[in-house]
Amino acid sequence: MEILISSSVWDPKPWVEGLSKSELVDKIHVWPTDNDLSNVEALFVWKPLDSGVIERLPKLKWISSLGAGVDHLMGDPQIPADIPITRIVDPFLAQDMTNYVIMGLMMYQRSISTHLANQKSKVWDRIGYKPLKVGVMGLGALGGHLAERLKILGFEVCGYSRTLKSLDGVACFDQSGLDEFLSHSEVLVNLLPITNHTIDILNACLFSKLPDSAYLINVARGNHLVEKDLIDALNAGKLSGALLDVFREEPLPEKSPFWEHPKVSITPHVASVTTPSSAIKLLLKNLDLLVNGKELLHRVNIQNGY
Ligand code: NDP
Ligand code: OXD
Numbered sequence: 020m021e022i023l024i025s026s027s028v029w030d031p032k033p034w035v036e037g038l039s040k041s042e043l044v045d046k047i048h049v050w051p052t053d054n055d056l057s058n059v060e061a062l063f064v065w066k067p068l069d070s071g072v073i074e075r076l077p078k079l080k081w082i083s084s085l086g087a088g089v090d091h092l093m094g095d096p097q098i099p100a101d102i103p104i105t106r107i108v109d110p111f112l113a114q115d116m117t118n119y120v121i122m123g124l125m126m127y128q129r130s131i132s133t134h135l136a137n138q139k140s141k142v143w144d145r146i147g148y149k150p151l152k153v154g155v156m157g158l159g160a161l162g163g164h165l166a167e168r169l170k171i172l173g174f175e176v177c178g179y180s181r182t183l184k185s186l187d188g189v190a191c192f193d194q195s196g197l198d199e200f201l202s203h204s205e206v207l208v209n210l211l212p213i214t215n216h217t218i219d220i221l222n223a224c225l226f227s228k229l230p231d232s233a234y235l236i237n238v239a240r241g242n243h244l245v246e247k248d249l250i251d252a253l254n255a256g257k258l259s260g261a262l263l264d265v266f267r268e269e270p271l272p273e274k275s276p277f278w279e280h281p282k283v284s285i286t287p288h289v290a291s292v293t294t295p296s297s298a299i300k301l302l303l304k305n306l307d308l309l310v311n312g313k314e315l316l317h318r319v320n321i322q323n324g325y
Contacts, residue, residue, distance in 0.1 A: 020306060021058045025050035025072060026065040026085060029293075034063065034085070037299040043306050061306065066091050073097040081105070081309050083302060086293050087112055087161065089319050090213045090240060104319040105305055107298045113164035116238065116291035120165055120208055121172065123236050123262040123284075124153065127206065132284070150175065154204025156220075157239065158184045158191065161291070162210035177203045181323075201228040206236065212325035213240040223248040232259040238290040241266035246277070253282045264290040 020043055024031045031049045038044050048054050056075045065085040073079065074097065084092060084106040092104055126132065130146045137144055151174060155166045158180040166178045170188040177190040179200045184191045192200040201207070207229060211217045221237060222245040235258055237244055246267065252258040260282040266275070269288055277283045305315045319325065 020044060020060050020310065021046045021048065021056075022061045022063060023048045023050060023052075023056060023059045023072075023076065024063045025068055026063075028066045029085065033295040034299065037295055038302065041303050041306070043303065043310060061309070063302065064092060068092070068095060068097065070097060073099070081305070081315065083107075083305065084319075085298065087291075088212060088240065089325060090242075092319075093214075093321070093324050100321070103315050104321070105315050105317050106319055107293055107301060108160045108317045109293065109297050109301060111294045111297045112291050113161055116161045116210070117165045117168045119264070119290040120236055120238060121169070124151065124169075124174070124206060126284075127234050127260065127262070152177070152203050152205045153208060154179065154200055154206070155189075155208045155210060156200075157210035157212070158186065158189075159210070159212075162208075165208065165210065175203075198228055201225065202230065204233060205230050206234045208236045209239045209243055211239050211243060213242050214324035216324075218242050219245050221245065221249070223251065226252040226257055229258070231257065233257075234259055235261040235263075237261070238264045241269065246275075250276055250280065253280065258282075260284070262286075264288055 022038060022044060024034055024047060035047050035049065039047055048056060048059065050072060057077055059076045060078050060080045062076060062079060062082045063085055064082060079102060082092065082102055082104045087107050089104060089106050092098065128148050128151055133146060153169055153174045153176050155162045155176065155178045158166060158178045163186060166176050166186055166189045169176045177192065177200055178184060178186060179192050179197060181194060183193040209221060221243050226248065249261060262284045263277060264286045265288050271277060271285065277285055301316065308315055
């Protein structure tokens, strides 16, 4: 089978090297290219497709995102409705995300940035800490993994999802229970996909339903967050701080107030990055299923948008 890789953000080299070891793969093209693409049947994409790509692929049978998110593909008018779209669900991705959030939670709970600043000025201040109730928005491949691990680490955990979940030791809520979920979330971790229903969900109204001095960790997408509402909530003391890994505009523009806000910590969209060697196993499994006319793994529900 012939494959086209379109990755404007990541180096395509490890993907090409890993995929080309499979007997199922005859040829790999990397976008942009003048090659004849008329025999390409699978398209692997990270970040929006250039316009005019799909019209060069008359035999296209399958598109896979090279990440967990598919927001870069949803609503792209050049993608025919009947082409299946899949995404990466991978144990490394889930483990890395869980580790990142635990790091953020621990830094917050133990006031680590204050201790580091105190060290510089030789200040000995035994700041106290307390148990935390953590609310995880989105209980899918990443949020579900996180919620279960946080429980094991001794946090009190509640979770929120579109359809009601049942996770050991985690208080689960669906959309009818959003307000109650928020009222328990002293730390709110966002791991929702971005869809028409979740865009701008982290806004002033939602913040007002959190306990006073709550902390926000946004590791999903920048478009979930109304940035001005966060700044207002931080300045008013409603929220005590935020750890942000994703932004409406990436790279974060120099003029963004987040760079210098004393209550905001930022990282450059690195909470969990797809590991090619691991994700390639899933791509090749799906390639095999495609060749054998079987249902693909981790297919996106276009109606739901994730
Ligand atoms: P999944 O699709 O597996 O899980 C999504 C979860 O969100 C599900 O529990 C789903 O509910 C829930 N959900 C969706 N819409 C709503 C809604 N309107 N109201 C309430 N709950 C809703 O996604 P993943 O866990 O794999 O990934 C989540 C997101 O994390 C990705 O979309 C991506 O944007 C982001 N991400 C960020 C990374 C980073 O480095 N910062 C790395 C990887 C991913 P239900 O279970 O009922 O379907
Ligand atoms: C993803 C991401 O969606 O890296 O995989 O953000």
